[in-house]
Amino acid sequence: MKIKLSQDPCRDCGYCCTYLAMEIDRPRSASDFDDIRWYLIHRGVHVYVCPENVWHIQFAAPCLHLKNGRCKIYHKRPAICRGYEVHNCSRHAAEPDEKHSFKKEADLKRYLKKHRPRVYRKMYPDL
Ligand code: SF4
Numbered sequence: 309m310k311i312k313l314s315q316d317p318c319r320d321c322g323y324c325c326t327y328l329a330m331e332i333d334r335p336r337s338a339s340d341f342d343d344i345r346w347y348l349i350h351r352g353v354h355v356y357v358c359p360e361n362v363w364h365i366q367f368a369a370p371c372l373h374l375k376n377g378r379c380k381i382y383h384k385r386p387a388i389c390r391g392y393e394v395h396n397c398s399r400h401a402a403e404p405d406e407k408h409s410f411k412k413e414a415d416l417k418r419y420l421k422k423h424r425p426r427v428y429r430k431m432y433p434d435l
């Protein structure tokens with residue numbers, strides 16, 4: 309569902325130009341989840357699962373062309389930027405765009421304890 313936006317919905321924002329995100333394989337084994345753990349112990353790395361159950365890794369990495377919340381090469385910006393839909397962005401989406409969000413290892417531990425208890429016990433046998 310599209311929501312009604314103001315004339316300049318991106319005013320003073322620029323958030324979507326401050327990171328890179330890409331799809332990763334859905335983790336299945338303890339070894340796969342240990343890789344996720346490794347990602348999360350790096351500063352600026354975030355893992356999330358979108359509502360369609362696709363897993364992504366996100367790196368905090370502001371674009372070099374972002375200045376004061378504005379794109380300085382707007383008319384020559386890459387296709388991936390042109391294809392980004394403000395109606396679907398995390399700031400304006402009607403629905404949350406993350407089913408699960410892992411910003412640090414503790415988030416992963418909580419997820420495993422609840423959803424993958426066997427993997428949790430294998431990865432954290434002393435807890
Ligand atoms: S598309 Fe969304 S996240 Fe990006 S600048 Fe506009 S309001 Fe901000």
Ligand code: SF4
Nearest residue numbers: 325371373374379389
């Ligand atoms: S090129 Fe422009 S629109 Fe694309 S990420 Fe950089 S600042 Fe944002």
